[in-house]
Amino acid sequence: MMHLAMGPKTYSLLHPIYVKPLRRFSVGKPTLSEEINESTFVVADIDKTGQLQSFWDYLKRTPKGELEGYREKRFAEAMQIAAAASGITINEYLRDNYHWASLGKAKFIFWHCDLSRWAESSDRVTFQAHDFSTPQAVSTDVYVLKTMLHDWPDKYVIKILQNLKPYLEAGSRLVMFESIFPSPDAEGRYNLPSTTLRMLCTTDL
Numbered sequence: 486m487m488h489l490a491m492g493p494k495t496y497s498l499l500h501p502i503y504v505k506p507l508r509r510f511s512v513g514k515p516t517l518s519e520e521i522n523e524s525t526f527v528v529a530d531i532d533k534t535g536q537l538q539s540f541w542d543y544l545k546r547t548p549k550g551e552l553e554g555y556r557e558k559r560f561a562e563a564m565q566i567a568a569a570a571s572g573i574t575i576n577e578y579l580r581d582n583y584h585w586a587s588l589g590k591a592k593f594i595f596w597h598c599d600l601s602r603w604a605e606s607s608d609r610v611t612f613q614a615h616d617f618s619t620p621q622a623v624s625t626d627v628y629v630l631k632t633m634l635h636d637w638p639d640k641y642v643i644k645i646l647q648n649l650k651p652y653l654e655a656g657s658r659l660v661m662f663e664s665i666f667p668s669p670d671a672e673g674r675y676n677l678p679s680t681t682l683r684m685l686c687t688t689d690l
């Protein structure tokens with residue numbers, strides 16, 4: 486899904502920690518690994534589990550002595566802060582740049598997962614906690630996926646979207662809202678902040 490601008494500027498951001506998983510999972514293979522448990526974050530093994538567990542597994546795990554679910558809660562709060570603090574205020578952009586009115590009295594499901602515990606549903610809008618690696622279980626007019634797909638390899642994104650199929654009917658809508666970054670040949674023409682470039686490198690690896 487995401488293009489990483491791989492010019493000299495970007496390579497210079499590669500810390501040795503990014504090289505380790507590349508060597509372990511991708512060297513000698515025709516393509517880079519697309520497995521979510523073969524990443525830099527997984528190799529770092531912050532909880533010292535000795536297992537290859539993804540970032541999402543890490544969020545679900547509660548270390549001894551901590552409040553159950555605190556990592557997921559903190560992550561959800563961080564997402565809200567990121568949306569509010571971004572150069573473009575994402576929620577307002579989403580509100581103002583889609584013809585919501587053209588959908589009439591449609592009913593919506595927002596896949597909001599961990600945030601669903603805090604978001605308030607109404608008679609037309611449901612914030613649904615749903616594991617998107619399994620088939621969608623509820624029918625509605627419009628499904629909204631906001632910044633849900635960007636950090637998944639393409640093969641997983643295809644599976645996630647296929648999981649929506651059983652409940653899609655003629656006229657159903659799928660609204661996806663993601664950040665779009667410059668393509669590799671655009672490096673130099675856009676001055677992305679180095680923090681954004683680092684985040685992109687980490688996500689890709």
Ligand SMILES: C[S@@+](CC[C@H](N)C(=O)[O-])C[C@H]1O[C@@H](n2cnc3c(N)ncnc32)[C@H](O)[C@@H]1O
Nearest residue numbers: 541564596597598599615616617618631632633
């Ligand atoms: C970048 S956050 C975006 C959250 C929210 N949509 C927003 O825009 O603030 C990505 C979300 O994907 C969720 N996620 C990760 N794995 C998932 C899965 N298997 N099923 C459903 N959601 C998942 C995470 O819990 C997280 O909330």
